[in-house]
Amino acid sequence: MNAPLHTSALFRPSHRIASIGVSEILKISGLAAEMKRQGRDIIVLGAGEPDFDTPDPIKDAAERAIRAGVTKYTALDGGQELKAAIRAKFKRDNELEFAQDEITVSAGAKQVLFNAMMATINPGDEVIIPTPFWVTYADIVAIVGGTPVLVPCSEANGFRLQGNVLERAITPRTRWLMLNSPSNPSGAAYSETDYRPILDVLIKHPHVWLMVDDIYEHIIYDDFRFVTPAAIEPALRSRILTVNGVSKAYAMTGWRIGYGAGPSPLIRAMAVVQSQSTSCPSSVSQAAAIEALNGPQDFIRDRCSSFQQRRDLVVGALNAIDGIRCRAPEGAFYTFASCAGLIGKVTPDGQTLRSDTDFAEYLLRAAGVAVIPGSAFGLAPYFRISYATSAVELEDACQRIARATAGLS
Numbered sequence: 024m025n026a027p028l029h030t031s032a033l034f035r036p037s038h039r040i041a042s043i044g045v046s047e048i049l050k051i052s053g054l055a056a057e058m059k060r061q062g063r064d065i066i067v068l069g070a071g072e073p074d075f076d077t078p079d080p081i082k083d084a085a086e087r088a089i090r091a092g093v094t095k096y097t098a099l100d101g102g103q104e105l106k107a108a109i110r111a112k113f114k115r116d117n118e119l120e121f122a123q124d125e126i127t128v129s130a131g132a133k134q135v136l137f138n139a140m141m142a143t144i145n146p147g148d149e150v151i152i153p154t155p156f157w158v159t160y161a162d163i164v165a166i167v168g169g170t171p172v173l174v175p176c177s178e179a180n181g182f183r184l185q186g187n188v189l190e191r192a193i194t195p196r197t198r199w200l201m202l203n204s205p206s207n208p209s210g211a212a213y214s215e216t217d218y219r220p221i222l223d224v225l226i227k228h229p230h231v232w233l234m235v236d237d238i239y240e241h242i243i244y245d246d247f248r249f250v251t252p253a254a255i256e257p258a259l260r261s262r263i264l265t266v267n268g269v270s271k272a273y274a275m276t277g278w279r280i281g282y283g284a285g286p287s288p289l290i291r292a293m294a295v296v297q298s299q300s301t302s303c304p305s306s307v308s309q310a311a312a313i314e315a316l317n318g319p320q321d322f323i324r325d326r327c328s329s330f331q332q333r334r335d336l337v338v339g340a341l342n343a344i345d346g347i348r349c350r351a352p353e354g355a356f357y358t359f360a361s362c363a364g365l366i367g368k369v370t371p372d373g374q375t376l377r378s379d380t381d382f383a384e385y386l387l388r389a390a391g392v393a394v395i396p397g398s399a400f401g402l403a404p405y406f407r408i409s410y411a412t413s414a415v416e417l418e419d420a421c422q423r424i425a426r427a428t429a430g431l432s
C-alpha cells in the first residue's frame with residue numbers, strides 16, 4: 024500500500040518508519056497535480072474533506088477568542104469548557120455519559136488515534152483492522168511497533184466485519200480492534216444489528232479493546248440511524264475508546280480538533296504522550312470547537328442532504344457503466360465501486376488492465392479523472408471516489424469515466 028521512503032548516504036530513516044513511506048494515495052494525487060501543472064484539465068475526486076466552509080458563527084468564536092487573549096497554552100489534553108461541550112455532545116447525540124477525566128482533546132482525531140496506540144502498544148502487539156480501511160490506522164500501528172492484522176471484509180457483507188471472522192483473527196497478542204463507521208473509504212456504516220455479533224465476540228475476549236472512529240457520524244443518509252458501540256454495550260465501556268472530532272461534520276479540517284472518550288487510565292496515558300509531543304491542542308481552535316459543539320446544529324442536516332444528492336448522482340452514474348458496480352453507501356462522502364468487470368480489458372493503446380491501479384492510471388491519463396485505487400485501502404479491485412465536490416464536476420467526471428470505459432475492448 025505504501026512506496027518505500029527514499030534513503031541516501033546521508034539520510035537514514037529510523038526502523039520505525041522505514042517500512043511506512045508515503046501513501047500510494049499520494050502517488051496518484053502527485054501524478055494528477057503534475058498533469059494539472061502541465062495544463063491538462065484534470066478532475067481530482069480524492070478530497071478527504073467537505074467542500075463546504077466552516078460556518079461563520081464558529082469563525083466568529085475563534086476571532087473573539089484571539090481578541091480576548093485566548094492565545095496561550097491550555098490544559099494538556101483540552102480545556103475544561105471544551106471537555107464539557109464534548110460531554111454534552113455525547114449525551115445529546117449518543118445518550119452516553121462521560122466524566123471530565125474520561126475525555127481527551129488532540130490536534131485532530133488522527134492524533135487521538137496516535138496517542139492511543141503510542142500509549143498502549145508494545146512491539147509485537149496486534150491490532151485487527153478490517154479492510155478496506157483508512158491507511159492511517161495500519162501506519163500508526165506500524166510506527167509504534169505493533170503489527171496490523173488486516174482482515175478483508177467482502178462487498179457481499181457490505182464491507183462490514185463479521186463476528187466469526189473477527190473471532191478467527193483474535194490471538195493472545197491482540198490488543199485492539201479498530202472500527203470505523205461510516206467508513207472511509209467504503210461509506211459503509213454499522214447498525215446496532217451489525218455491531219451486535221462483533222460486540223458479543225469482544226465480550227468473550229477481555230484482553231481485546233475496541234477503538235471506534237466515529238468521525239463521519241453526522242454524514243449519514245436515508246433513514247440510517249447512527250449508533251456507537253459504547254452506547255450499545257455498557258459491559259464493554261471499560262475497554263472502548265470512542266474517537267470523534269469536528270473536522271468533517273463542521274467542515275473544520277484545518278482547525279485540527281479531535282477528541283476521544285474512554286476509561287480514565289487510558290485517557291491519562293494518552294495525555295502523557297501528548298504532553299511530550301504537541302503540549303496541548305490549539306487554544307483558538309478549541310474556542311471554535313466549543314462553538315461548533317454547543318451552537319446550532321441544523322446546518323449539518325442541509326449539508327448532509329446536499330451530500331446525499333451527490334451520492335445518488337455518482338452511484339447512479341457508475342452503475343450505468345458496463346463493468347462497474349457500486350453499492351450505495353450509508354454515509355461519509357465516498358463511493359467504493361468494483362471495477363472487477365474491467366480487469367483484463369485492453370486500452371485503446373494496447374495496455375491490458377491488470378489491477379485497479381492500472382484502471383485508476385488509465386482514467387487519469389485517458390479521461391483526466393483522478394480516483395484512488397481500492398488496493399490503496401487494502402481491498403482490490405475497487406476504486407474510491409470522493410464526492411465532496413460540485414455536482415457539475417461530478418457529472419462531468421462520471422461522463423468522462425463512462426467514455427473512457429467504453430473505449431476499452
Ligand SMILES: Cc1ncc(COP(=O)(O)O)c(C=O)c1O
Pocket residue numbers: 071130131132133134157203206207236238267268269270276280281
Ligand atoms: C476515517 C477517518 N478518521 C479520521 C480522520 C482524520 O480526522 P481529523 O481531521 O480529525 O484528524 C479521517 C480523515 O480523512 C478519516 O477519514
